[in-house]
Amino acid sequence: MNFLLQSQVPLSWFLVLSAALFVLGVVGFLIKRNLITVFMSIELMLNAVNLSFVTFATQWHAVKGQIFVFFVMMVAAAEAAVGLAIIIAVFRARATLAVDRIDLMKL
Amino acid sequence: MHLIVFILFAVLCLAGAVNLLLQTHPINSALSLIVVMTSLAVLYLLLGAEFLAAAQVIVYSGAIMVLFTFVVMLLNAGREERTLGSKAAKRIGFPAVVVILAVLTTLLLHVEGLGAAGPNTPISTTEDLSTVLFTNLLLPFEVTSVLILIAILGAVALARKGHGDQPPADNSTQEGTVAK
Numbered sequence: 001m002n003f004l005l006q007s008q009v010p011l012s013w014f015l016v017l018s019a020a021l022f023v024l025g026v027v028g029f030l031i032k033r034n035l036i037t038v039f040m041s042i043e044l045m046l047n048a049v050n051l052s053f054v055t056f057a058t059q060w061h062a063v064k065g066q067i068f069v070f071f072v073m074m075v076a077a078a079e080a081a082v083g084l085a086i087i088i089a090v091f092r093a094r095a096t097l098a099v100d101r102i103d104l105m106k107l
Numbered sequence: 108m109h110l111i112v113f114i115l116f117a118v119l120c121l122a123g124a125v126n127l128l129l130q131t132h133p134i135n136s137a138l139s140l141i142v143v144m145t146s147l148a149v150l151y152l153l154l155g156a157e158f159l160a161a162a163q164v165i166v167y168s169g170a171i172m173v174l175f176t177f178v179v180m181l182l183n184a185g186r187e188e189r190t191l192g193s194k195a196a197k198r199i200g201f202p203a204v205v206v207i208l209a210v211l212t213t214l215l216l217h218v219e220g221l222g223a224a225g226p227n228t229p230i231s232t233t234e235d236l237s238t239v240l241f242t243n244l245l246l247p248f249e250v251t252s253v254l255i256l257i258a259i260l261g262a263v264a265l266a267r268k269g270h271g272d273q274p275p276a277d278n279s280t281q282e283g284t285v286a287k
């Protein structure tokens with residue numbers, strides 16, 4: 001219990017958490033069968049990588065890592081807007097969101 | 108204190124991510140993703156990134172997830188039907204994912220020279236960030252605004268009912284999977 005009261009968190013734990021979140025995002029990307037949820041898994045992966053960036057920015061006392069995260073957030077916002085518009089267009093054309101049924105390009 | 112906060116929100120974060128995978132309804136997945144993103148904001152605060160914590164809540168949990176929730180409601184997305192995925196995903200994907208996690212974890216836990224986040228972690232204020240952002244990185248910042256503008260135009264052009272796209276001819280062959 002003494003261990004819990006210490007106030008330092010090793011930075012490697014943040015990195016491990018980031019790796020775990022990224023892997024969960026990959027698993028979601030593989031197993032989810034709904035277009036929107038697949039897209040959410042991509043957002044989860046982006047967030048995991050952001051956590052790594054912030055951790056290393058803290059490690060090196062460099063502010064540029066945080067600025068990179070800021071840019072990633074902006075690009076993620078743009079990506080979400082365009083991606084969701086594409087999802088709406090796909091839904092309008094195919095009337096489904098299941099990725100197994102959106103397979104027109106498959107042989 | 109920092110350690111307790113970290114463990115609390117790391118567990119919350121992982122629970123949200125696992126819940127995202129387990130839920131079958133997209134709106135439940137969206138809500139668990141909000142939990143993940145908000146707990147990440149707390150972790151950013153622990154790391155001394157106060158501006159990013161605020162931006163995480165505003166941009167991710169606020170703007171992006173509201174967009175997701177809107178689309179889920181707009182498309183009336185029903186429960187997803189569980190298929191087991193392709194064989195490649197099962198035989199190669201999951202072992203690979205487990206191996207990646209194991210390798211990353213062992214490597215990261217053995218890295219020498221990583222510091223720790225604690226009460227004396229220097230806080231990088233918004234002022235520090237904006238000083239660099241508006242002096243050295245002014246051009247990328249302005250280019251980002253152009254990117255956002257293009258994204259807005261693209262989203263509107265893609266999502267509106269264009270007169271150009273015809274309704275697909277083979278519409279009758281598709282089973283409607285929309286949950287009513």
